Amino acid sequence: MITELAKPKNNYESAFRALHQADPSAAWIELLRESAMDRFALLGFPTVKEEEWKYTNPAALAKTDFQPAQRDHVSATHNGLQSLALFSYPETAGSHLILINGFLSSELSATTGLTNIVALDLSAAITDTRYAKIVREYLARNAGYVDNGFTALNTAFLKSGVFILIPKNTKLDAPLQITFLSDPQQPNGASFPRALIVSEENSSATVVESYVSTGEERYFTNAVVEIILKEGARLEHYRLQRESNRAFHVATTAADLGPKSSYDATSVNLGGELARHDIEVVMDHEGAECWVDGLYVVGTGQHSDTHSVIDHKQPHCTSHQLYKGILDGTSRAVFNGKVFVRPGAQKTDALQTNKNLLLSNEARVDTKPQLEIFADDVKCAHGAAVGQIDEDELFYLETRGLNPDLARNVLTYGFAEEVIAKIKIDSLRGQLDEAVLGRLNARLDM
């Protein structure tokens, strides 16, 4: 094994070796991890010279020698527990998986409401004869690490994480919440959250994927979530990124949609100094439908980047995308949305929209909706808009007695609400409303 011969070049390499020696997993996982580490050693972190990273510079992240979290960092600190209390909701009181620095904590997790689904530590699922086959079939299949240094690094550190299996014809009544808490117990901590969600035939579920932190430290979250929907499966997926404002957050969501399945994703990005989310939805079976919606709200010192790929490979699939951005101060945001309609993917229906609201003259957004169509019988549209608060709207609200600041906040709230309103968990939605307004230093009694 090459990695054991050379002197470790950085914390990632030494931690990788230590992890292997301390706690080896199934042989195929060790091979996967080895191969991913080799790939990371070769690729490293991307630079702005790469097209996909043109507007997001990960140099500061690459320069910092982050220290990967170990399994003994699984217990939460006092601050960690307080954070968890803040980001728990009555609706998920019995269905809440909690991972500390990427490691599942069975003590903190609540699973009483999860009787009809499988929710396991990924490392346990790998060695569980009931699930080993399905994990092996799907893990690291959709989130490829060959061309992506971040995914390679996450895969190299694949140790814990969650495995969710929603069995055939099962309807999950309460939403399932998965919280990834960054509770750095050393400076410049890194964690590698991982989840594999398999929704079997005609199942239906709501999953909340939440990234939160204990404080305002600098740390690095490198997450990969893979989602498989079998025929007729329905998944509503809320992804909430509320990392520390000094954190680096790089994450990939890869969803593979089966025939007539429905995937409804809503992503809310509020935190991070640099936050990058890649979401890729592959529709390689007829009759699938997806919503890939999101909101990013950033202020001074923050950079948010969303790269999405919606890949129509088969006929009769429908995709909807609405991403909205609110930028204040000197913040930056990037939206890059690709929609591919492959040859033969007739009767594709694809709509993509990106709208940005700039609250300051110093904020800047780079938006690039991209539609590539190789079929001729399709209905596709896309558009992007960047603007400021509309003067006519402002005047209208002022004539109803709202002072200009309040009027601006109401309009900004309304702008965000189009996305937030999709979230059907009341307490969570209320908290997000407050969080959005909090970003604007506004209080609004709505």
Next chain:
Amino acid sequence: MLEIRNLHAGIDGNEILKGINLTIKKGEIHAIMGPNGSGKSTLAKVLAGHPAYEVTAGEVLYEGRNLLDLPPDERAREGVFMAFQYPIEVPGVSNAQFLRLAYNEKQKHLGEEELDPLEFKDLLKERAKIVEMDASFMSRSVNEGFSGGEKKRNEILQMAVLEPKLAILDETDSGLDIDALRIVAGGVNQLQTAENAIIVVTHYQRLLNYIVPDYVHVLTSGRIAREGGKELALELEEKGYDWIKTADNLGTGAQAN
């Protein structure tokens, strides 16, 4: 209540209002009529405080205070209301949320009790009857996806909630079918009291069959060219605005004071 003296105003350097004089007392309904481009909507917008319009001369006293000194939101909290010709859509903010916010801002300003969502719901339910709007409109985003008639009814609902002292209805009849016109006008009539005043800005006499004005002022080219009682509106309906314009051109028409 309102005294407009020699008001000159315009937009982008073009003078539109060229010396308007108008006195309105509480309990009165005034109709401002005139052909397209005569300045009626400009007058409404200037009174509401639209930032694009510049007042170049004259003054407007509202309850003895200089109205033009107040920003639009303060005018509103002091009881000036304009129903928009083209009401604005506010996506993501429900009618109920918006109305409560506006109501509470006014209450706060007047030092009166603010209402929580539940208390406000009762008030809103009561006021919605005035314009025959059902509860489904309250949870929908402000004006979003509303038909033309629904938007105008929503304007009058806002008026019903905010109970202005001076309401300016800017072409509230435009785009309304006869049923909606009846509802909107009926709503306004229910809201009219001896303590408030209403300015109805309209191109057509039709609305004035329902909201009967005490005075009619006809604007042409930024000046009041004729004034009279409600019968003036009927005369206009019959003879058209050209009648006044022609009379003006001949120099025989009544001039603004």
